[in-house]
Amino acid sequence: MLAVASIIDIKNREVPDMLWIVFGVVAVVMIFFEDDMIESLTLIAFSMILAPFVLLIWRFGFFGGADALSLIVLAGLAPLATLDTNVVTPFTTFSNAVLFMTLLVPINLVRNVFAMLSHENIFYGFKESKFRKMIAMFFGFRSKNPKFSFSIERMEGSHKKFDFSLHHADTEPFCNSPKTWVTPGVPLILFITVGFVIQILFGDIILAIFGF
Template identity: 45%
Template sequence: MFDGLSVVNIVRMIAAFTMLGLASFLDLKKREINDMLWIAFSGVSILLVVFSPDILFSLKVVGMSLIIAPVALLLWRLGMFGGADALCLVVLASLAPMFTITTAQLTPFTILTNAAILSVASLFVNLSRNIISITRKENIFKDIDETRMKKILAIFIGYKAKNPKHSFSLETVIDGKKHLDFSLKHVEHMSFCNEKETWVTPGMPYILYIAAGFIIQVFYGDIIFNLLKLF
Protein backbone atom coordinates (compact mmCIF):
# COMPACT_ATOMS: atom_id res chain seq x y z
CA MET A 1 0.00 0.00 0.00
CA PHE A 2 2.88 2.37 0.79
CA ASP A 3 5.20 1.37 -2.07
CA GLY A 4 4.63 4.58 -4.01
CA LEU A 5 5.21 6.88 -1.04
CA SER A 6 8.50 8.60 -0.33
CA VAL A 7 10.03 8.57 3.14
CA VAL A 8 9.03 12.24 3.57
CA ASN A 9 5.41 11.47 2.74
CA ILE A 10 5.34 8.56 5.16
CA VAL A 11 6.67 10.89 7.86
CA ARG A 12 4.01 13.43 6.85
CA MET A 13 1.27 10.86 7.36
CA ILE A 14 2.64 9.72 10.73
CA ALA A 15 3.03 13.32 11.92
CA ALA A 16 -0.50 14.23 10.78
CA PHE A 17 -2.06 11.24 12.54
CA THR A 18 -0.04 11.97 15.67
CA MET A 19 -1.13 15.62 15.74
CA LEU A 20 -4.79 14.75 15.18
CA GLY A 21 -4.67 12.00 17.80
CA LEU A 22 -3.18 14.31 20.43
CA ALA A 23 -5.56 17.14 19.54
CA SER A 24 -8.62 14.87 19.71
CA PHE A 25 -7.53 13.42 23.06
CA LEU A 26 -6.89 16.85 24.59
CA ASP A 27 -10.13 18.30 23.24
CA LEU A 28 -12.19 15.42 24.60
CA LYS A 29 -10.47 15.43 27.99
CA LYS A 30 -9.94 19.13 28.67
CA ARG A 31 -12.02 20.85 25.99
CA GLU A 32 -9.04 23.05 25.21
CA ILE A 33 -5.83 22.62 23.25
CA ASN A 34 -2.58 24.42 24.03
CA ASP A 35 -1.30 26.43 21.05
CA MET A 36 2.11 24.82 21.54
CA LEU A 37 0.74 21.74 19.78
CA TRP A 38 0.10 23.71 16.58
CA ILE A 39 3.45 25.53 16.87
CA ALA A 40 5.33 22.25 17.27
CA PHE A 41 3.73 20.58 14.26
CA SER A 42 4.09 23.75 12.18
CA GLY A 43 7.82 23.36 12.83
CA VAL A 44 7.61 19.75 11.69
CA SER A 45 5.91 20.82 8.45
CA ILE A 46 8.72 23.32 7.79
CA LEU A 47 11.36 20.65 8.34
CA LEU A 48 9.53 18.30 5.97
CA VAL A 49 9.68 20.92 3.23
CA VAL A 50 13.37 21.57 3.88
CA PHE A 51 14.23 17.87 3.69
CA SER A 52 11.94 17.18 0.74
CA PRO A 53 13.62 15.74 -2.40
CA ASP A 54 12.18 18.67 -4.39
CA ILE A 55 11.88 21.75 -2.19
CA LEU A 56 10.34 23.99 -4.86
CA PHE A 57 7.65 21.43 -5.66
CA SER A 58 6.91 20.94 -1.95
CA LEU A 59 6.58 24.70 -1.46
CA LYS A 60 4.19 24.87 -4.40
CA VAL A 61 1.99 22.06 -3.07
CA VAL A 62 1.96 23.46 0.46
CA GLY A 63 1.16 26.92 -0.90
CA MET A 64 -1.79 25.56 -2.89
CA SER A 65 -3.03 23.59 0.11
CA LEU A 66 -2.90 26.66 2.34
CA ILE A 67 -5.66 28.21 0.23
CA ILE A 68 -7.87 26.74 2.94
CA ALA A 69 -6.32 29.04 5.57
CA PRO A 70 -8.44 32.17 4.91
CA VAL A 71 -11.57 30.01 4.67
CA ALA A 72 -10.82 28.31 8.00
CA LEU A 73 -10.11 31.66 9.67
CA LEU A 74 -13.32 33.15 8.23
CA LEU A 75 -15.40 30.24 9.55
CA TRP A 76 -13.78 30.77 12.94
CA ARG A 77 -14.57 34.49 12.93
CA LEU A 78 -18.16 33.70 11.97
CA GLY A 79 -18.38 31.32 14.93
CA MET A 80 -18.92 28.16 12.90
CA PHE A 81 -16.16 26.47 14.88
CA GLY A 82 -13.41 27.33 17.36
CA GLY A 83 -9.98 28.81 16.89
CA ALA A 84 -8.34 25.45 17.62
CA ASP A 85 -10.31 23.88 14.77
CA ALA A 86 -9.18 26.61 12.38
CA LEU A 87 -5.54 26.24 13.43
CA CYS A 88 -5.80 22.47 13.10
CA LEU A 89 -6.94 22.78 9.48
CA VAL A 90 -4.20 25.28 8.63
CA VAL A 91 -1.39 23.22 10.20
CA LEU A 92 -2.78 20.00 8.70
CA ALA A 93 -2.82 21.65 5.26
CA SER A 94 0.90 22.43 5.57
CA LEU A 95 1.79 19.14 7.28
CA ALA A 96 0.11 16.82 4.78
CA PRO A 97 -0.93 18.94 1.77
CA MET A 98 -3.52 17.18 -0.43
CA PHE A 99 -2.20 13.89 0.95
CA THR A 100 -3.68 10.54 -0.05
CA ILE A 101 -2.54 6.99 -0.69
CA THR A 102 -5.21 6.45 -3.33
CA THR A 103 -5.55 7.76 -6.88
CA ALA A 104 -8.31 10.13 -5.76
CA GLN A 105 -8.19 13.71 -6.97
CA LEU A 106 -8.15 15.99 -3.94
CA THR A 107 -8.59 19.70 -3.27
CA PRO A 108 -7.42 21.65 -0.21
CA PHE A 109 -11.03 21.60 0.98
CA THR A 110 -11.46 17.81 1.01
CA ILE A 111 -10.83 17.48 4.74
CA LEU A 112 -13.28 20.30 5.48
CA THR A 113 -16.04 18.91 3.26
CA ASN A 114 -15.53 15.38 4.56
CA ALA A 115 -15.73 16.69 8.14
CA ALA A 116 -18.89 18.67 7.36
CA ILE A 117 -20.61 15.59 5.93
CA LEU A 118 -19.61 13.48 8.94
CA SER A 119 -20.93 16.13 11.34
CA VAL A 120 -24.40 15.62 9.86
CA ALA A 121 -24.38 12.19 11.51
CA SER A 122 -25.05 13.91 14.84
CA LEU A 123 -28.52 14.86 13.56
CA PHE A 124 -29.44 11.22 13.20
CA VAL A 125 -27.97 10.40 16.61
CA ASN A 126 -30.23 13.06 18.13
CA LEU A 127 -33.20 11.77 16.15
CA SER A 128 -32.63 8.20 17.37
CA ARG A 129 -32.22 9.36 20.98
CA ASN A 130 -35.49 11.33 20.82
CA ILE A 131 -37.42 8.53 19.13
CA ILE A 132 -36.34 6.17 21.92
CA SER A 133 -37.50 8.70 24.54
CA ILE A 134 -40.86 9.13 22.80
CA THR A 135 -41.42 5.36 22.56
CA ARG A 136 -40.80 5.22 26.32
CA LYS A 137 -43.71 7.63 26.72
CA GLU A 138 -41.47 10.44 27.96
CA ASN A 139 -42.86 13.96 27.58
CA ILE A 140 -39.73 15.47 26.06
CA PHE A 141 -41.43 18.83 25.36
CA LYS A 142 -42.91 19.29 28.82
CA ASP A 143 -43.28 23.02 29.69
CA ILE A 144 -41.94 24.04 26.24
CA ASP A 145 -44.20 26.63 24.61
CA GLU A 146 -43.28 26.25 20.95
CA THR A 147 -44.68 25.54 17.48
CA ARG A 148 -44.80 22.04 16.02
CA MET A 149 -42.23 22.91 13.35
CA LYS A 150 -39.71 24.10 15.93
CA LYS A 151 -40.28 20.96 17.96
CA ILE A 152 -39.59 18.81 14.90
CA LEU A 153 -36.43 20.81 14.25
CA ALA A 154 -35.36 20.37 17.87
CA ILE A 155 -35.65 16.59 17.56
CA PHE A 156 -32.83 16.69 15.00
CA ILE A 157 -30.69 19.43 16.55
CA GLY A 158 -30.73 18.31 20.18
CA TYR A 159 -32.39 16.33 22.94
CA LYS A 160 -33.73 16.77 26.46
CA ALA A 161 -30.87 15.97 28.82
CA LYS A 162 -31.44 14.86 32.41
CA ASN A 163 -27.92 15.81 33.41
CA PRO A 164 -26.18 17.59 30.50
CA LYS A 165 -22.42 17.51 30.13
CA HIS A 166 -20.40 19.29 27.45
CA SER A 167 -23.62 20.47 25.76
CA PHE A 168 -25.14 23.84 24.92
CA SER A 169 -28.63 24.89 26.00
CA LEU A 170 -31.37 25.23 23.40
CA GLU A 171 -33.82 26.77 25.86
CA THR A 172 -34.59 30.40 26.61
CA VAL A 173 -37.23 32.03 28.80
CA ILE A 174 -39.46 34.73 27.34
CA ASP A 175 -42.24 36.29 29.44
CA GLY A 176 -41.95 33.46 31.93
CA LYS A 177 -42.36 30.74 29.31
CA LYS A 178 -39.75 28.31 27.99
CA HIS A 179 -38.96 28.52 24.28
CA LEU A 180 -36.49 26.85 21.96
CA ASP A 181 -33.62 29.05 20.81
CA PHE A 182 -32.01 28.13 17.46
CA SER A 183 -30.22 31.44 16.92
CA LEU A 184 -26.61 31.24 15.70
CA LYS A 185 -24.02 32.03 18.32
CA HIS A 186 -20.23 32.20 18.22
CA VAL A 187 -19.02 28.83 19.47
CA GLU A 188 -16.22 30.41 21.53
CA HIS A 189 -18.68 32.68 23.36
CA MET A 190 -20.95 29.85 24.49
CA SER A 191 -20.83 28.14 27.87
CA PHE A 192 -21.68 24.54 28.59
CA CYS A 193 -25.11 23.98 30.09
CA ASN A 194 -25.31 22.54 33.62
CA GLU A 195 -29.06 22.85 34.17
CA LYS A 196 -30.84 19.52 34.57
CA GLU A 197 -33.84 18.41 32.53
CA THR A 198 -33.28 20.86 29.69
CA TRP A 199 -33.03 20.80 25.92
CA VAL A 200 -29.43 20.88 24.70
CA THR A 201 -27.38 20.39 21.56
CA PRO A 202 -24.23 18.24 21.93
CA GLY A 203 -20.93 20.11 22.05
CA MET A 204 -18.98 17.51 20.11
CA PRO A 205 -15.40 18.72 19.42
CA TYR A 206 -15.19 19.52 15.71
CA ILE A 207 -11.59 18.32 15.68
CA LEU A 208 -12.94 14.77 15.86
CA TYR A 209 -14.74 15.36 12.57
CA ILE A 210 -11.60 16.92 11.09
CA ALA A 211 -9.58 13.87 12.16
CA ALA A 212 -12.14 11.50 10.67
CA GLY A 213 -12.34 13.61 7.51
CA PHE A 214 -8.58 13.40 7.11
CA ILE A 215 -8.54 9.62 7.60
CA ILE A 216 -11.22 9.27 4.93
CA GLN A 217 -9.22 11.57 2.62
CA VAL A 218 -6.10 9.43 3.03
CA PHE A 219 -7.73 6.05 2.44
CA TYR A 220 -10.78 6.93 0.32
CA GLY A 221 -10.66 10.49 -0.95
CA ASP A 222 -13.38 13.10 -1.31
CA ILE A 223 -16.76 11.78 -0.12
CA ILE A 224 -18.75 14.13 -2.35
CA PHE A 225 -16.61 13.45 -5.44
CA ASN A 226 -16.84 9.68 -4.98
CA LEU A 227 -20.60 9.83 -4.42
CA LEU A 228 -21.04 11.89 -7.60
CA LYS A 229 -19.08 9.25 -9.54
CA LEU A 230 -21.77 6.71 -8.65
CA PHE A 231 -24.22 8.68 -10.75
Protein backbone atom coordinates (compact mmCIF):
# COMPACT_ATOMS: atom_id res chain seq x y z
CA MET A 1 0.00 0.00 0.00
CA LEU A 2 2.69 2.48 1.01
CA ALA A 3 4.90 1.60 -1.97
CA VAL A 4 2.08 2.19 -4.46
CA ALA A 5 1.03 5.40 -2.70
CA SER A 6 4.63 6.69 -2.67
CA ILE A 7 5.06 6.14 -6.41
CA ILE A 8 1.77 7.88 -7.19
CA ASP A 9 2.53 10.72 -4.78
CA ILE A 10 5.98 11.36 -6.29
CA LYS A 11 4.55 11.43 -9.83
CA ASN A 12 1.30 13.34 -9.28
CA ARG A 13 1.33 14.70 -5.70
CA GLU A 14 -2.21 13.32 -5.43
CA VAL A 15 -3.23 9.85 -4.28
CA PRO A 16 -6.72 8.53 -5.17
CA ASP A 17 -9.01 7.83 -2.23
CA MET A 18 -9.82 4.39 -3.67
CA LEU A 19 -6.40 3.14 -2.58
CA TRP A 20 -7.23 3.83 1.07
CA ILE A 21 -10.74 2.39 0.71
CA VAL A 22 -9.40 -0.88 -0.73
CA PHE A 23 -6.76 -1.33 1.96
CA GLY A 24 -9.19 -0.18 4.65
CA VAL A 25 -11.44 -3.06 3.61
CA VAL A 26 -8.44 -5.40 3.66
CA ALA A 27 -7.71 -4.28 7.24
CA VAL A 28 -11.28 -5.12 8.29
CA VAL A 29 -11.23 -8.53 6.57
CA MET A 30 -7.91 -9.41 8.17
CA ILE A 31 -9.48 -9.06 11.63
CA PHE A 32 -11.61 -12.18 10.98
CA PHE A 33 -8.47 -14.25 10.35
CA GLU A 34 -6.88 -13.38 13.69
CA ASP A 35 -6.46 -16.12 16.31
CA ASP A 36 -7.61 -13.73 19.03
CA MET A 37 -10.08 -11.26 17.52
CA ILE A 38 -10.68 -9.39 20.79
CA GLU A 39 -6.96 -8.79 21.31
CA SER A 40 -6.61 -7.68 17.69
CA LEU A 41 -9.51 -5.22 17.99
CA THR A 42 -8.07 -3.86 21.23
CA LEU A 43 -4.69 -3.31 19.57
CA ILE A 44 -6.28 -1.56 16.58
CA ALA A 45 -8.44 0.61 18.86
CA PHE A 46 -5.32 1.67 20.78
CA SER A 47 -3.49 2.46 17.52
CA MET A 48 -6.42 4.54 16.32
CA ILE A 49 -5.73 7.20 18.94
CA LEU A 50 -3.48 8.48 16.16
CA ALA A 51 -6.51 9.27 13.97
CA PRO A 52 -7.85 12.49 15.58
CA PHE A 53 -4.28 13.80 15.88
CA VAL A 54 -3.43 13.41 12.19
CA LEU A 55 -6.86 14.63 11.08
CA LEU A 56 -6.35 17.79 13.13
CA ILE A 57 -2.92 18.34 11.58
CA TRP A 58 -4.45 17.83 8.13
CA ARG A 59 -7.18 20.41 8.82
CA PHE A 60 -4.50 22.93 9.76
CA GLY A 61 -2.80 22.22 6.44
CA PHE A 62 0.50 20.79 7.64
CA PHE A 63 0.03 17.86 5.29
CA GLY A 64 -2.53 16.50 2.83
CA GLY A 65 -5.57 14.33 3.37
CA ALA A 66 -3.86 11.36 1.70
CA ASP A 67 -1.05 11.54 4.27
CA ALA A 68 -3.57 11.46 7.13
CA LEU A 69 -5.51 8.58 5.56
CA SER A 70 -2.33 6.57 4.98
CA LEU A 71 -1.49 6.71 8.69
CA ILE A 72 -5.06 5.83 9.74
CA VAL A 73 -5.33 2.85 7.38
CA LEU A 74 -1.82 1.74 8.38
CA ALA A 75 -2.94 1.75 12.03
CA GLY A 76 -5.68 -0.70 11.03
CA LEU A 77 -3.45 -2.89 8.87
CA ALA A 78 -0.40 -3.15 11.12
CA PRO A 79 -1.03 -1.74 14.60
CA LEU A 80 2.25 -1.37 16.54
CA ALA A 81 3.95 -3.81 14.14
CA THR A 82 7.69 -4.27 14.67
CA LEU A 83 10.32 -6.99 14.40
CA ASP A 84 12.57 -5.29 16.94
CA THR A 85 12.50 -5.20 20.73
CA ASN A 86 12.52 -1.39 20.88
CA VAL A 87 9.32 0.28 22.04
CA VAL A 88 6.83 1.50 19.42
CA THR A 89 3.70 3.61 19.87
CA PRO A 90 0.75 4.53 17.62
CA PHE A 91 2.79 7.62 16.68
CA THR A 92 6.07 5.84 15.86
CA THR A 93 5.71 5.76 12.06
CA PHE A 94 4.74 9.43 12.03
CA SER A 95 7.54 10.54 14.37
CA ASN A 96 10.10 8.55 12.36
CA ALA A 97 8.82 10.18 9.17
CA VAL A 98 9.02 13.68 10.63
CA LEU A 99 12.55 12.99 11.83
CA PHE A 100 13.66 12.07 8.31
CA MET A 101 11.84 15.09 6.88
CA THR A 102 14.08 17.37 8.94
CA LEU A 103 16.93 16.29 6.66
CA LEU A 104 15.43 18.62 4.05
CA VAL A 105 16.53 21.63 6.13
CA PRO A 106 20.30 21.04 5.83
CA ILE A 107 19.79 19.98 2.18
CA ASN A 108 18.19 23.37 1.45
CA LEU A 109 21.03 25.15 3.23
CA VAL A 110 23.72 23.26 1.31
CA ARG A 111 21.93 23.94 -1.98
CA ASN A 112 21.83 27.67 -1.24
CA VAL A 113 25.45 27.81 -0.07
CA PHE A 114 26.62 26.12 -3.27
CA ALA A 115 24.52 28.56 -5.33
CA MET A 116 26.16 31.50 -3.57
CA LEU A 117 29.63 30.00 -4.01
CA SER A 118 28.79 29.75 -7.72
CA HIS A 119 28.22 33.54 -7.64
CA GLU A 120 24.46 33.29 -8.11
CA ASN A 121 22.56 36.29 -6.76
CA ILE A 122 19.91 34.20 -5.05
CA PHE A 123 18.45 37.25 -3.26
CA TYR A 124 18.08 39.37 -6.41
CA GLY A 125 15.22 41.86 -6.03
CA PHE A 126 14.79 41.27 -2.29
CA LYS A 127 14.82 43.90 0.41
CA GLU A 128 15.11 41.80 3.54
CA SER A 129 17.16 41.59 6.73
CA LYS A 130 20.06 39.14 6.99
CA PHE A 131 18.09 37.19 9.59
CA ARG A 132 15.12 36.58 7.28
CA LYS A 133 17.45 35.69 4.42
CA MET A 134 19.06 33.09 6.67
CA ILE A 135 15.66 31.64 7.56
CA ALA A 136 14.82 31.41 3.86
CA MET A 137 18.04 29.51 3.19
CA PHE A 138 16.94 26.78 5.61
CA PHE A 139 13.35 26.42 4.40
CA GLY A 140 13.60 27.02 0.67
CA PHE A 141 15.69 27.89 -2.36
CA ARG A 142 15.53 29.96 -5.54
CA SER A 143 14.26 27.59 -8.22
CA LYS A 144 14.79 28.24 -11.91
CA ASN A 145 11.90 25.98 -12.90
CA PRO A 146 9.69 25.16 -9.90
CA LYS A 147 7.70 21.94 -9.87
CA PHE A 148 5.59 20.67 -7.00
CA SER A 149 6.76 23.57 -4.83
CA PHE A 150 5.12 26.47 -3.00
CA SER A 151 6.23 30.09 -3.45
CA ILE A 152 7.64 31.76 -0.34
CA GLU A 153 8.00 35.24 -1.81
CA ARG A 154 5.67 38.16 -2.53
CA MET A 155 5.94 41.61 -4.06
CA GLU A 156 5.80 44.60 -1.74
CA GLY A 157 6.03 47.76 -3.82
CA SER A 158 9.05 47.43 -6.10
CA HIS A 159 10.82 44.90 -3.89
CA LYS A 160 10.37 41.26 -3.02
CA LYS A 161 9.71 40.00 0.50
CA PHE A 162 9.76 36.51 1.94
CA ASP A 163 6.42 35.02 2.93
CA PHE A 164 6.81 32.29 5.55
CA SER A 165 3.08 31.75 6.09
CA LEU A 166 1.73 28.20 6.14
CA HIS A 167 0.80 26.68 2.78
CA HIS A 168 -2.21 24.36 3.00
CA ALA A 169 -1.10 21.14 1.34
CA ASP A 170 -4.55 20.42 -0.16
CA THR A 171 -5.62 23.87 -1.37
CA GLU A 172 -2.49 25.90 -2.14
CA PRO A 173 -1.56 25.84 -5.86
CA PHE A 174 1.97 24.83 -6.82
CA CYS A 175 4.28 27.59 -8.04
CA ASN A 176 5.17 27.62 -11.73
CA SER A 177 6.93 30.98 -11.99
CA PRO A 178 10.63 30.66 -12.94
CA LYS A 179 13.41 32.01 -10.72
CA THR A 180 11.20 32.06 -7.64
CA TRP A 181 12.01 31.25 -4.02
CA VAL A 182 10.04 28.14 -3.14
CA THR A 183 9.72 25.55 -0.42
CA PRO A 184 9.38 21.95 -1.71
CA GLY A 185 5.95 20.32 -1.70
CA VAL A 186 7.20 17.24 0.10
CA PRO A 187 5.75 13.82 -0.87
CA LEU A 188 5.14 13.00 2.80
CA ILE A 189 3.88 9.47 2.08
CA LEU A 190 7.38 8.58 0.92
CA PHE A 191 8.69 9.63 4.35
CA ILE A 192 5.84 7.75 6.03
CA THR A 193 6.93 4.65 4.13
CA VAL A 194 10.51 5.11 5.32
CA GLY A 195 9.23 5.76 8.85
CA PHE A 196 7.24 2.52 8.81
CA VAL A 197 10.20 0.48 7.50
CA ILE A 198 12.36 1.92 10.30
CA GLN A 199 9.60 1.03 12.79
CA ILE A 200 9.58 -2.57 11.57
CA LEU A 201 13.37 -2.98 11.63
CA PHE A 202 14.36 -0.75 14.54
CA GLY A 203 11.39 0.72 16.39
CA ASP A 204 10.88 4.30 17.49
CA ILE A 205 13.99 6.41 16.85
CA ILE A 206 13.00 9.25 19.18
CA LEU A 207 12.16 6.92 22.08
CA ALA A 208 15.45 5.09 21.51
CA ILE A 209 17.37 8.37 21.63
CA PHE A 210 15.84 9.14 25.03
CA GLY A 211 16.59 5.64 26.30
CA PHE A 212 13.11 4.08 26.28
